[in-house]
Amino acid sequence: MNWCSLPGYWIGFEVLERYGCRLADGFLITLQLVGWSFCLGLLFSLPLALMRLKAPLPVRALLVGYMTVFRGTPLLVQLFLVYYGLGSLRPFWQEMNLWWFFRDPLYCCLFAFTLNTAAYQAEIMRGALQAVPRGLSEAGRALGLSKGVILFRIELPQALMIALRPLGNELIIMVKASALGSLVTLYDLMGATKFAFARSFDLAIYLVAAVVYLALVEAIRRLWAVGERYLTRHLVARA
Amino acid sequence: MADWVALLSFGPDGWGLALLQGAWITLSVAVVTLPFGLALGLAVALAFRSSSPFWRTAATLYTTVFRGLPELLTLYIIYFGIQLLVEHLIKLAGLQSQFSISPFLAGVVALGLVLAAFSAEVWLGAFNALHKGQVEGASALGLGRFQTFRHIVWPQLLRAALPGLGNNWMVLLKETSLVSVITLQDTMFIATRANVVTKEPFLFFGAAACIYLFFSVVSSIGLWALERRSARGFAPVGRQA
Structure with a gap:
């Protein structure tokens, strides 16, 4: 017996025993999807936020448009535009040797x-950069520091x-949004759960998925709080 | 291009009317969910502030669950769960009957439960922004509990909560797109069906995106006006640099 069918076996829940391995695979896909997209978004967000604040007007206007559209429409619409829309341009992608990407x-x-x-994170970064007191960069300029030093050593850390x-x-x-992947045939945790439900008609399998999602969210929340305390430890008044 | 205009027209071969009807459903779901979710959220916030540990634990549990679950999962659990529950009850009562919950109702309940969890945080923040002296002053003037809430707490609470609640509304508008998966014929459902029939994904999902964007932009303008109105009587806080 595989390790992933053990939890179902222990609690005597036959559906979970049978589909436990699919759920575990789905969980890994959920983790990968969220991990990669969040990190890539983080990577893009900083240059986007900086350009949104400091680039010449046409670039700024373009970025405002991008952020408004992606923050003003449901992620589901965006996902369908990519999966059905870009995915329908098969000959074009095949010519570009990118069909493997948009097929999956x-x-x-x-x-x-x-x-x-990236749009949401860029907006967060923009707000944060604007919230840094202006006196800090002015003090940097008064000290004769270069623009790069002021940005990277003074403004950004704050x-x-x-x-x-x-x-x-x-x-x-x-x-939470990664569950939408199940609507474009992705077998993430939600997709695997839907599969198990469609085979067994046992609603309890959704509750299992609910517990897994809650545990994941709670774990992230706690880890983040620990990280935040560590990174801002110099701000905590000593007793 | 001419094909696209024809496909979006209001004639018998166009999807214009269907899309408008979908937009109407999207708006109805959001508008019906809003008062239900906000009222429940206020109740949860009051439970948070209750002196009884039972209510506080219940409120914590509620917000943890409904803030942490993917909305799609909540929707499925409510939609299938209520159906199974009622069928079970019917069987227990010894009756023979089929039951199916309307997707509209299931959507409103699921989105309302989620909205309540998120708006509870906003209400709670607004309560914290309320100065204690206000309530004390009211009781010194001999106002009853209800009068204090109605005339002293509520107006100030609403003003403090407005930006956060506006945010909740914008999120809700976008989340309504999920009800299409339980066969409610909203904007997203119509766009998906139109794509299946015509094989024009960019046109129809683009049109859906425009509809949602229109709602978002109009809402943010409306919220801006509302916030300005609710802040009248307050001196403007410095000029923007």
């Missing part, structure tokens, strides 16, 4: 989720601290 629901989800979360909490919330939102 996992990559489609990754693509849509990254675009979406801004990242402000952004930490909303970024944690965004990660949790991504975990």
Whole structure:
């Protein structure tokens, strides 16, 4: 017997015993999807936020448009536009040798989720950068520091601290949003659960998935709180 | 291009009317969910502030569960769960009958439960922003509990909660797209069906995106006006640099 069918065996829940391994595989896919899209979004968010604040007007307008569209429409629409829309351009992608990417629901989800979360994270970064008191960069200029030093050694560390909490919330939102992948035939945790339900008609399998999602979200919340305490430890008044 | 115009037209071959009806359903779900979710959220916030540990634990449990579950999962559990529960009850009562819950009702209940969990946090923050002296002053004036809430707490609570609740509304608008998976014929459902029939995904999902974007932009303008109105009588806080 595989390890992943053991929990179902222990609690005597036959459906979970039979589909436990599918659920475990789905859980791994959920983790990968969320991990990759969140990290890629984080990577893009900083340059996007900086350009949104400091680039020339046409670039800024373009970014405002991107952020408004991706934050103003449901992720489900964006996912369908990628999966059904871009996925319908098969000859074009085959010519570009990119068909392997848009054929796979996992990559489609990754693509849509990254675009979406990058827009939200860029907005978080923009807010955080704007919340850094202006006096800090002025003091840097008065000391004759270069623009790069002011940005990377003074403004960014402050801004990242402000952004930490909303970024944690965004990660949790991504975990929950990843369940949408099941609607484009991805067998993530939600997809595997739907599969098990369609075979067994046992609603309890949804409750199992609920417990797993709750545990994941709670674990992230706690870990994030620990990380936040560590990174802001110099701000805590000593007793 | 001409094909696209024809496909979006209101004629017999166009999907224009269907999309508009879908947009109407999207709006109805959101508008019906809002008062239900906000009222329940206020109740949860009051439970948080209750002196009884039972209510506080219940409120914590409630918000942890409904903030942590994917909305899609909540929707499935409510939709299938209520159906099974009622069928079970019917069987227990010894009756022979089929029951199916309306997708609209299931959608409103599921989205309302989630909205309540998120808005409870907003209400709670607004309660914390309320100065204690306000309630004390009211009781010094001899106002009863209900009068204090109605005339002193509520107006200030609403003003403090408005930005957060506005945020909740924007999230809710987008989340309504999920009800399409339980066969409610909202914008997303119509767009999906139109795509199946016509094989024009960019056109129809693009149109759906425009509909949601329209609702979002109109809402944010409305919320901006509402916030300004609710802040009248307050001196503007400094000029933006």
